[in-house]
Amino acid sequence: MAKSVLVVDDSKTVRQQVSQPIKAAGYSIIEACDGTEALAQLGNNDIAMVICDVNMPGISGIELLETLRDQGMHTAVPFVMLTTEGQTTLVERAKKAGAKGWIVKPFKADLLVAAVKKLAGAP
């Protein structure tokens, strides 16, 4: 069974854009529109990796990571932040919270897939 990648973004179009090349690379996709749904999906599925927006309604992507870290939940699941933000302080905050990578939008499909392969392993 293919490994599952969780894509978290409040934009359905972005989730679709991100999912397409990753599905084409052989992975299965699970979607979440915000941090709350992401928590539920992490609890209900075997997730190999998370690609997560930062600025979302409700809790931000970094706050989601910090919550998981503080509660010791899903700490082995690699998170890559996919966002328009590039500010050093935010990147450092995500790194401190346990993120494994950061990609500034717009993403490049081949580099995104390479990042998934690197962090989640082969599909």
Added chain:
Amino acid sequence: MNQENTEVFSQFLVEAGSALFQTLGVTLVAIAPPCTPQKPVGVRASLAFDGSDLCGVIVLEMSAALVARLHPDPDPGIAELRDWVGELNNLMVGGLKSTLLTRGAVLECATPLTAPEAPALRTEGLRSFHFAAENGRVDVFFTAAERRSLDLTEIGEDAYCAVPGEPLFF
């Protein structure tokens, strides 16, 4: 915002928009603003920003056909078009944010807002830029004010550390 900062902000916004659309394969051609208020061009998204440095709003309005052409779905509905123009505005402002960081200014943005119906935009107090693109239109409106004294003409300490599209691994 003083005149110099306004001009620099405008320039950065136009550059960010042009760069974004270029990556999408669309060339923007600057056109004169309409003489009289028009009916909505198509689909519109507003993105407000507020923080310790700057506050304001940036509005992106585009022809629906152009938004549809750029959408990953072959046949997007109106909800998908509104979502996508919101993300395009987000991406454009993302480019602006990166450039402003090099001038020591941080743009703290909300999530984009899109309207189910788009009445004519009240443009009083907004600066605007208008472009022709693929038989359609791209219009950008904005207002911005400083929360503290800024000099956007001066390159400050570069707080930007990530190149768009290229993953940083930790």
